[in-house]
Amino acid sequence: MTDSEVQIDPDDHTFRGYRRADGRVGVRNVVAVVPVSVTASAVAERLADDAAEWVRATPHQMPLDPPEGARDQIETVLEGIGANPNVAGALYVSLGTERIEADALADGVAETGKPVETLTIREEGGTAAALDAGADAVDRLADEAREARREDADASELVVAMECGGSDATSGIAANPAVGNACDRLVEAGGTGVISETPEFIGAEHILADRCTTEEVRERLLDAVDRRERMAGLMGVDFRGAQPSPGNQKGGLTTIEEKSLGAIAKGGTTPLQGVISYGHRLPLGGGFVVMDSPGYDVESVSGKVAGGAQVVVFTTGRGSTTGNPIAPVIKVTGNPNTYQRMTDNMDVDASRVLSGESVDAVGADLYRRILSVAGGELTAAERHRMEEFAINDIPPKELAALGDPT
Amino acid sequence: MKGITIDDAAIVMAEADTVATALDDLETGREFDLAGYGFAVGEHTVTLTEQVEFGHKFALEPIAEGELIRKYDEVVGEATRDIAAGEWVHTHNVESTRARPGDESDGSDDGESAETDAPAAATEGER
Amino acid sequence: MTPELESADAERGIAQGFEGYARESRGPGVRNTVVVLPSVICSGVVAESIADAVPEATVTPHDHGCGQIGADKDQTRRTLLNVSENPNVAGVVVVGLGCETLDSEALAADLSLPVRQTAIQTAGGTDEAIEEGIAAAEELVADAREQGSHREQFDLSDLTLGVTVSDLADSTVESVTPAVGALIRRVVDAGGRVVVGGLGPLVPHADSADDLTADAETADALRDALERHRDEAPPTPLRRSAGDRDPTDVSLLWDREPLVDVLAYGEKADHDAGVAVVESMGGFEETSTALTAAGAQVVVHGTADGIPTGHPVVPVLKVTGDPDTAAALADDIDVDAPSASPDELVEGVLATADGQETAAEGHGLTSFAISRAGPSL
Numbered sequence: 001m002t003d004s005e006v007q008i009d010p011d012d013h014t015f016r017g018y019r020r021a022d023g024r025v026g027v028r029n030v031v032a033v034v035p036v037s038v039t040a041s042a043v044a045e046r047l048a049d050d051a052a053e054w055v056r057a058t059p060h061q062m063p064l065d066p067p068e069g070a071r072d073q074i075e076t077v078l079e080g081i082g083a084n085p086n087v088a089g090a091l092y093v094s095l096g097t098e099r100i101e102a103d104a105l106a107d108g109v110a111e112t113g114k115p116v117e118t119l120t121i122r123e124e125g126g127t128a129a130a131l132d133a134g135a136d137a138v139d140r141l142a143d144e145a146r147e148a149r150r151e152d153a154d155a156s157e158l159v160v161a162m163e164c165g166g167s168d169a170t171s172g173i174a175a176n177p178a179v180g181n182a183c184d185r186l187v188e189a190g191g192t193g194v195i196s197e198t199p200e201f202i203g204a205e206h207i208l209a210d211r212c213t214t215e216e217v218r219e220r221l222l223d224a225v226d227r228r229e230r231m232a233g234l235m236g237v238d239f240r241g242a243q244p245s246p247g248n249q250k251g252g253l254t255t256i257e258e259k260s261l262g263a264i265a266k267g268g269t270t271p272l273q274g275v276i277s278y279g280h281r282l283p284l285g286g287g288f289v290v291m292d293s294p295g296y297d298v299e300s301v302s303g304k305v306a307g308g309a310q311v312v313v314f315t316t317g318r319g320s321t322t323g324n325p326i327a328p329v330i331k332v333t334g335n336p337n338t339y340q341r342m343t344d345n346m347d348v349d350a351s352r353v354l355s356g357e358s359v360d361a362v363g364a365d366l367y368r369r370i371l372s373v374a375g376g377e378l379t380a381a382e383r384h385r386m387e388e389f390a391i392n393d394i395p396p397k398e399l400a401a402l403g404d405p406t
Numbered sequence: 407m408k409g410i411t412i413d414d415a416a417i418v419m420a421e422a423d424t425v426a427t428a429l430d431d432l433e434t435g436r437e438f439d440l441a442g443y444g445f446a447v448g449e450h451t452v453t454l455t456e457q458v459e460f461g462h463k464f465a466l467e468p469i470a471e472g473e474l475i476r477k478y479d480e481v482v483g484e485a486t487r488d489i490a491a492g493e494w495v496h497t498h499n500v501e502s503t504r505a506r507p508g509d510e511s512d513g514s515d516d517g518e519s520a521e522t523d524a525p526a527a528a529t530e531g532e533r
Numbered sequence: 534m535t536p537e538l539e540s541a542d543a544e545r546g547i548a549q550g551f552e553g554y555a556r557e558s559r560g561p562g563v564r565n566t567v568v569v570l571p572s573v574i575c576s577g578v579v580a581e582s583i584a585d586a587v588p589e590a591t592v593t594p595h596d597h598g599c600g601q602i603g604a605d606k607d608q609t610r611r612t613l614l615n616v617s618e619n620p621n622v623a624g625v626v627v628v629g630l631g632c633e634t635l636d637s638e639a640l641a642a643d644l645s646l647p648v649r650q651t652a653i654q655t656a657g658g659t660d661e662a663i664e665e666g667i668a669a670a671e672e673l674v675a676d677a678r679e680q681g682s683h684r685e686q687f688d689l690s691d692l693t694l695g696v697t698v699s700d701l702a703d704s705t706v707e708s709v710t711p712a713v714g715a716l717i718r719r720v721v722d723a724g725g726r727v728v729v730g731g732l733g734p735l736v737p738h739a740d741s742a743d744d745l746t747a748d749a750e751t752a753d754a755l756r757d758a759l760e761r762h763r764d765e766a767p768p769t770p771l772r773r774s775a776g777d778r779d780p781t782d783v784s785l786l787w788d789r790e791p792l793v794d795v796l797a798y799g800e801k802a803d804h805d806a807g808v809a810v811v812e813s814m815g816g817f818e819e820t821s822t823a824l825t826a827a828g829a830q831v832v833v834h835g836t837a838d839g840i841p842t843g844h845p846v847v848p849v850l851k852v853t854g855d856p857d858t859a860a861a862l863a864d865d866i867d868v869d870a871p872s873a874s875p876d877e878l879v880e881g882v883l884a885t886a887d888g889q890e891t892a893a894e895g896h897g898l899t900s901f902a903i904s905r906a907g908p909s910l
Contacts, residue, residue, distance in 0.1 A: 038818050039840045042898035061596055061902045063816045064838060096861075097838040122858070126865040127841045127896040166632040169427050169461035172478070173409055173417055199910055203504055204480070231908050242602040242910045247632030252427065252461030254495070255502040258482040294909035296600040298574050317461070318632035319654045322575050337460070342658045354417070354429050359408065384659050386578050390596045395908050396765030396814075 013189040015375040016150035017157070017310075021113025024085035024284070025153040027310045027374040030326045031141045032087045033057040033134075034078055036094035036102050037064045043121060044093045047134045054145070055138055056325035058302075058389045065099045069399040075100055077279035077391050080306030082109035082116060086326045088145035089115040091137050093130075096122030115144050150376070156190030159282045160370060161304035161312045161327075162266040163197070165297035167244070168251020168317030172262015174334025174353035174362075175315035181363020182313070182370060183268035183288065192286040194276070194309060195267045196293035196300045198228045199243055203257025204264045208290070211272040220275035224292040231398055243295065251317050251335075266315060278392055282307040298322060299392040301329070311374055313366070321345045322388040323381025328373050331380055332366065345380050412438050418466070420479035422446045425463040425495050427477075432458045440466065455492045463495040475500055550688035551886035553830075554623070554681050558645070561691050562620040563830045563886040565681040566591050566846060567673045569626045569666065570617060572640050573598030573633035576652070579659050580628045583666035589677070590626075590670045591845040593901045598635040605907035606634055612799030612903050615826035617644050619846050623681065624648065624673030626666055631655055647673055689879070690724035692886065693802060695829025695847065697730040697813075697820045698786060701774045702837035706782075708854030708870040709835040714788040715875035716833065716882065717808065721790055727808045728796065728827040729787055730820035735810075736762050738780035745784055747791035747807070754795035758812045765814075798904050802827040818842070818902035821849060831885050841865035842900040843893025848885050851892055867892050 017025040033055060035044040041059035048057035058081055062074050082090035082105065090109055092102040102118040109116045117137045124130040162179050164171055183193035201208055205225050212218035232242070244253040253259045273287040282289065282304070291307060293300040297320065301312055305327045312329040314320065319338045323329040333339050336351035348369060350362050373379055381387075409417045415436070416426040421444055434456050441449040447467040458464045463477070469489040474481045483500040493499075553561035567590045571580035577594035584592035593616065597609045613635070617625045624647035629637025631654025641650035649669035656662040696713055698705060717727050735745070739759035746752040781789060787808045794809035796802055799822075802809055813823040817834060821844045824832050832849045834840070839858040843849045853859050854870040868881060885891055893899070 038816065038900060038902060039838070039842065042842050042900055046898060061818065064840075095838060095840065121841065122839060122861045126862045127898055128864055131896075166630075169463075173419065173427060177409075203482075203502070207480075228910075232910060234908075242600060245600065245632070245634055247634075249497060251632075252459070252463065252496075254463065254497055254500050255483040256504060257480070257502060258477060261478045261480050261482065294600070296909040298596070298599070299909055319630075320575060320632070321579075321630070321653055321659050335461075338654075342654065344660060345653075345658045353409075354411075355414070356411065384578075386659065388574055388577065390574065392909055393905075395905060396762075398908055400765055 013155040013371070015153055015155075015371045017153040017374060018085070018088070018148045019151050019153065020085050024112075024308070025157045025310070026085035026087070028086040028326065028328065029054060029088045029145055029148050030086055031055045031138060031145050032081055032090045032326055033138065034081055034090060034092050035059055036078065036092055036100055036105065037062055037098045039064055039095040040093040040121060043127065043130050043134065046131060047091070047093070047138055050135065051138045052142055055142060056387060058325050060389060060391045062391055062393065064095065064097060067396065067399055070394040071100060073278060073394060074391060075105065077303065077306040079105045079108040080279050080281070080308065081326065083112050084305060084308055084310070084326055086310050087114065088148055089141035091117050091119055091134065091141060093119045093134065094121070096120040115141055117141065154189070155186055155371065156285055158186065158311065158370075158374060159192040159194065159284065159286075159307075159309045160186055161301065161309035162193060162195045163297060163301050163304070163312060164200070164263050164266060164315040165322070166316040166318035166320035167248050167253060167259060167263070168335060169253055170334035170351065170354065171315050171317045172258070172265055175317070175332050175350040176262055176265035177359045178334070178350045178353060178362040178366055179266040179313055179315055179332060180268035181359050182366040183266065184270055185363065185367040186370070187268065187270045187287050190285050192282060192284060192289060193268065194282055194289050194291050194304055194307070195264070196291040196304055197263065197295040198224050198292050199295040200260050200263040201225050202229065202243070202260055203255065204260035207261075208264055208267070208272055213271045213273050217272060217275055221272070221290060224275060227402060228294070230402065234397055234401055247318050276307060278303045279306040282309060294392055296392070298388045298390040302389050302391060311370055313370065315350070319345070321381065321384070321386055323379070323384075323386035325387040325389055328379045329381045330369060330373055345384065347380050410443055412440070412443065418443070418445060419477055422476055422479045424466055424469060424476045426466055427463050428458045428460055431460050453492045455490055456494050458494050465489045465491050465493050465495050467491050474503065550686055551883050552684040552888070553687045553691070553886060555685045556620050559618060560620045560693060560828060560830065561685070561687045562622070563888070564621040564848065565623045565677050566621055567624045567626070567670055567677055568593060568617060568622050568846060569628060569670060570613060571595070571598075572613065572627055572629040572635045572637040575599065575630040575633065576628040576637070576662070579653060579662050579666065582663045583626065583628065583670055586667045587670040587674060589674045593845050595901055595903050597903055597905070598633050600910045601634050601907070602910070603907070605905055608799050608906045609903055610635055610640065611797075612822060612826050613640060614643055615799055615801045615828070616822060616846060617648070618646060618801065619825050619828060620830055621846055622646060623677035626651070626669045626673065628662065628666055629653070647676060649673065688723065689720055689883070692720060692831065692882070693726040693728060693827070693829045694720050694882065695728050695730060695821070695824030695827065695832035696786070697817060697824060697832065698835035699817050699840060700837045701734060702855065704854035704856070705835055705837045709852055710786050712852065712868070712870040712873055712875070712878060713833060713835060714785050716878040717790065718788040719875060719879050721788075721807055724806050726802060726804060726806055727787065728802050728824055728829055729808060729810045730813045730824045732758060732762065732810065732812055732814060734783045735759055735780070738783065739763065741780035745780065745792055747793045751792055751794055755792065755810070758795050762814055796827055798823050798906070799826045813904060815902070815904045818900040819904040821847070822901060822903055831882055833882070839865060841893065841896070842898050843891065845899045845901055848891045849893050850881060850885060865892050865896070
């Protein structure tokens with residue numbers, strides 16, 4: 001459906017989604033196969049590959065025995081994925097000697113009322129046996145998932161993650177303002193809009209700081225930015241070496257301030273209500289909030305989804321094609337060349353702003369698109385099975401110097 | 407963040423801005439008449455002194471070395487040398503104004519150090 | 534090998550060598566793989582789709598290539614280059630996105646083996662890149678098949694053996710260490726090379742660098758490497774228990790052979806013979822990649838946990854000294870250390886080099902990870 005065919009009814013904030021036992025609404029009905037450590041990632045991936053529709057794995061590279069200070073963050077993300085309302089049922093796969101216990105994760109997820117199982121490679125008797133047993137577990141979970149039906153829901157039950165990647169000058173001029181407009185509409189309808197990528201606040205944090213509803217939120221925001229800067233400093237590196245990236249610069253972005261000012265536009269104009277740690281639970285009806293994360297897209301998106309975001313809106317000037325295994329990612333580009341060249345990997349053409357259409361009109365279209373995707377419309381990333389996933393790891397030097405981030 | 411388009415070929419994000427962003431690949435000599443837009447920089451005509459690629463910026467007025475560059479009605483950088491009106495504005499004549507994390511502690515390199523090899527890498531193998 | 538030993542071995546029916554793939558300007562390969570190599574996490578799915586469609590191609594998906602700078606970026610780049618140049622690799626298809634810090638075209642240009650390249654943004658989308666990639670991979674596979682149809686005879690002196698032990702469990706120390714030590718002794722005596730992955734156990738012993746190495750230069754390099762990691766987060770169990778042990782006990786893993794080189798993570802080995810160590814601090818998945826980049830054609834992995842995954846580029850032999858693990862993961866383990874003789878170990882390595890499938894190659898699940906030298910930005 002092209003944008004011009006979408007009926008823009010500004011008063012319609014409804015969609016139909018899967019209402020879970022804990023009351024949260026999912027926009028997809030996925031069986032998630034989650035490895036507890038890198039040693040179980042390959043088994044998890046194979047199980048998802050071999051299974052029927054809508055079984056998705058979240059492979060990652062976290063070790064068998066992460067250092068204590070890094071462990072909480074990993075556990076939070078692993079549990080959060082299973083708890084995300086897009087997930088109908090979850091299978092946690094482990095080798096069996098992980099420091100993080102699959103049972104503990106499963107118990108946490110089970111509190112949401114959804115079916116959860118665990119699979120331990122050592123207990124099954126090795127890889128081949130685990131693949132067999134895992135296939136059975138996945139079948140059971142998929143059978144149960146198939147019972148779910150969409151019901152009436154509305155935007156106030158949505159947590160939408162906004163992200164930008166492969167940015168160029170059009171990101172701040174067209175795509176992000178359009179997303180910000182959609183974010184404002186979402187917040188007005190009672191939903192939650194979350195942005196992250198903390199390094200991309202540098203140079204624009206004063207604007208966000210001014211919007212914070214309380215002093216505490218303001219402090220948390222500035223602390224988060226400060227910590228990310230100090231992290232780069234630990235490497236003896238000037239942050240400006242990484243931001244803007246060569247791709248950003250080729251696309252016209254000159255300084256980190258310019259990039260950040262353009263980036264925060266995706267958060268719209270409403271008050272900043274909270275700062276949430278990486279991977280932690282995002283509030284329903286929370287208005288505009290920020291999650292602390294690296295600028296690295298795949299980790300940033302994964303963190304927001306672990307926090308409960310059901311839909312991701314992802315702006316890209318250069319043409320990032322990444323998606324996520326359990327949440328639909330809507331690709332928005334403000335670059336007409338990118339939209340033309342990579343139409344099949346893009347969802348929304350925001351370059352219309354460059355040719356004179358109002359940010360408001362494009363924002364309204366995008367908002368409608370979010371609701372449509374929430375109701376089941378597949379995004380380009382979903383059609384192409386683009387499903388990237390990674391967990392932000394806290395490296396040893398940073399742990400030693402800066403301590404636990406939460 | 408509305409932005410004001412000039413001639414469908416460039417956009418100025420706020421009236422107080424000192425740079426415009428190209429919406430097309432612009433040729434040397436291309437003129438932009440600023441009359442009637444209410445820009446802080448004035449009502450003059452800006453003539454491009456060089457090519458400016460789509461998405462890149464050009465100066466709307468002369469910017470002296472050390473002066474701040476404004477876009478989105480905010481500071482986006484500082485001129486590292488004198489910039490003429492109509493000149494391409496990018497990493498070769500602008501640097502970030504953000505304090506560097508390594509500054510106070512170990513007196514590490516200035517902005518154009520080997521660590522910021524990202525710009526260098528940008529030129530090697532860039533298409 | 535002396536004529537006497539040769540005939541003695543022949544009498545005992547012990548393999549004297551292996552048939553391998555001769556490579557120009559690289560050591561012989563023991564596999565003939567076409568690798569689809571994504572330069573960044575964002576092109577991983579496309580790379581996987583290409584490899585799925587071309588049966589003889591393998592893929593090395595990883596989580597990096599984006600938002601990296603300085604030493605961290607260099608490390609990832611160096612690793613990808615040297616993994617590609619591992620002797621087991623017949624050809625590479627480099628797959629990029631287009632806006633990442635690790636430019637795929639530049640990467641491909643730096644490779645000296647048969648290589649093709651595609652990038653999502655240049656090709657005009659993921660479908661287009663997959664199509665281009667499949668065509669490229671099929672070309673390389675056809676070439677590899679032709680060249681690989683005649684193998685040549687090689688022996689232990691042509692081998693670079695990669696060794697990594699993931700833990701210092703009692704069972705590992707009691708039976709895996711001496712077993713691997715004996716194996717390494719045989720390889721070194723035959724003139725082969727060994728690269729040991731994992732500096733963890735050595736970190737508490739920077740003071741013993743002189744005793745552990747063959748020359749002053751290597752001693753300095755080792756000391757520097759160990760100091761770099763001394764102040765990192767609370768030591769992992771691997772390092773913690775290593776601190777309680779005598780440093781010479783740690784070196785029993787390589788039969789106390791003086792180390793001749795210290796490789797950076799992702800660096801290619803260039804010593805002629807003997808044992809080098811590579812600066813890898815991560816687990817099996819990251820260390821096996823470092824060994825692959827170093828040029829190991831076969832990897833021996835000691836594991837009490839029984840980490841079962843193999844590697845897309847090198848065959849991995851799983852060795853355990855833990856009876857529970859040997860029982861629980863019988864089909865995933867190749868060698869039960871307590872009951873394996875040095876001869877059997879050497880045989881196992883040669884057989885693997887000759888083409889025999891390892892347990893991990895049997896189930897086909899692999900892992901590929903690259904160590905980071907800094908945080909995500």
